[in-house]
Amino acid sequence: MINWKNMDTLAAYQELQNVEPVNLVEAMSGENGAERVRNYSVTMGEGLAFNYGARPVDDKILAALAKLADEAQLTEKYAALYNGEMINTGEKRLVLHQLTRGQLGEPVIADGVDKREFYVNEQKKIAEFANKVHSGEITNAAGEKFTTVVQIGIGGSDLGPRAIYLALENWAKVNDTLKMKAEFISNVDPDDAAGVLSKIDVAHSLFVLVSKSGTTLETLTNESFVKNALENAGLNPANHMIAVTSETSPLAKNEGYMTAFFMDDYIGGRYSSSSGVGGAVLSLAFGPEVFAQFLDGAAEADILAKNPDIKQNAAMLDALIGVYERNVLGYPSTAVLPYSQALSRFPAHLQQLDMESNGKSVNRFGEPVDYVTGPVIFGEPGTNGQHSFYQLLHQGSDIIPLQFMGFRNSQMGTDVVIEGSTSQQKLCANVAAQIVAFACGKEDENRNKYFAGGRPSSIIIGDKLTPKAMGAILAHFENKVMYQGFVWNLNSFDQEGVQLGKVLAKKVLAHDTDGALKVYSELLNI
Ligand code: F6P
Secondary structure, eight states: OOOOOOGGGOHHHHHHHHSOOOOHHHHHSHHHHHHHHHHSEEEEETTEEEEOTTSSOOHHHHHHHHHHHHHTTHHHHHHHHHTTOOOBTTTTBOOOGGGGTOOOSSOOEETTEEHHHHHHHHHHHHHHHHHHHHHTSSOOTTSOOOOEEEEEOOGGGTHHHHHHHHHHHHHHHHTTOOOSEEEEEOOSSHHHHHHHHHHSOGGGEEEEEEOSSSOOHHHHHHHHHHHHHHHHTTOOGGGTEEEEEETTSTTTTOTTSSEEEEEOTTSOGGGOTTSHHHHHHHHHHHOHHHHHHHHHHHHHHHHHTTOSOGGGOHHHHHHHHHHIIIIISOOOEEEEEEEOGGGTTHHHHHHHHHHHHHOOSBOTTSOBOSSOOOOEEEEOOTTGGGGTTHHHHHHSSSOOOEEEEEESSOSSOOOOEETTEEHHHHHHHHHHHHHHHHHHOBOOSSGGGOBOOOOOEEEEEESOOOHHHHHHHHHHHHHHHHHHHHHHTOOTTOOGGGHHHHHHHHHHHTTOOOHHHHHHHHHTTO
16 A cells, blocks of 8 residues: 655655764765775676766665655655556656557556557567668658658657767767667747758658647747748658657648657656657667667666565666755755767756656645755756856855766777876876865865865766667656655656746737736747
């Protein structure tokens, strides 16, 4: 029997607040620090490890967090989710994104359908279609092969797939599996669509219209923009467009597409990268086998996330330490800092994943909660971030926990030795240096040059960013966000907070405004 209780009613949360906090400067200095970094590490599968040596925990705090995990029934709630209980209370929906990559529990039958079978079947259809495009069995009207795939979508129908495409593009090049170049159109700003259209050859481009709801203003506008461009080039849009949507959406039975692939309402947009939303563009770009490897990596992380022992469960541990940092230590935000250029858009994906999921002030029953919830998420790849906002991270007045990622090897393998080290070694040296600088700080009589330290971080370390590793990293963060939502007793799977702005924008476009909205409309010449 699951109890959905607010975090501040749990005895373990009260206990956690009374445990003496860690002095991170002391803990991370000298042999103590070495010991922590050696011991505080959990495998994430796929050669990845989550190292939390520099997070502000010790064995006492970890014991208190383990109690919190038990009392909050975290693994039971995860099991309820993957066994098909109605976890999305706001929208009265099941939450089934893990089923796109594996069967974690009992078969989930919903609307008379075995959902795992449904998702796998759509993946097979996508794979067949992608193989036919690559072999030249499906071509443009002139019988020529498509060379470019362009995804049209926004939010979860853009950010995850785009981040993953960029993460694996160079890997695919060197592994000779980059089948088609991918581009993405998301913003309703006409310069986004026009900019992409100006750099592609539309005659050899296949457009993937992705919208679960089939009603998103930006996506439908960009669809018309692209259709115009195709018609202006003397091409029939129906020969250049496919759709990924839900079977109940207005796009589902549309004659204007070559074909359509389906997901459903049980997969939230920001959790949809492993469904057809990511599957179509990534299978077309890299081949279905690469997409299947990505799914395998995610499936492995999903299995590891079942473990009730927090020291063996990276996603749950990351989540609990994050709750401790947010609610007990009072830290307001979290920075995501991949030391990998390939992960340049991954922080943007995590912004939506985390903030759209846990940026809530009411619990899963719609009642206000008396504690802070999801932190502000932001980030950039290192070392670029170091030359941008790290000043504030090191010496600013807020302490911001940091989530680093780093890989021992580059994806492309091309490198150069300058002054005795490769670029890859320089990259890795920087992330190691930053972790210790943030944690330990530096004494200096000159206050301007003084570093207080005590700034926590964790790092996901891998051998190389491969499709499997990417899948495992993506699932790690999805599961982390899920577990934090469980602890805070939130519904992490709806997003009512995005609606009000959409309604007001419609009023502006219908010239149905007054007061400040009318004046802003006039100032912007609408
Ligand atoms: O911004 C709200 C939102 O519903 C996101 O949650 C979602 O990812 C995005 O819009 C796009 O939705 P759709 O895939 O239905 O076009």
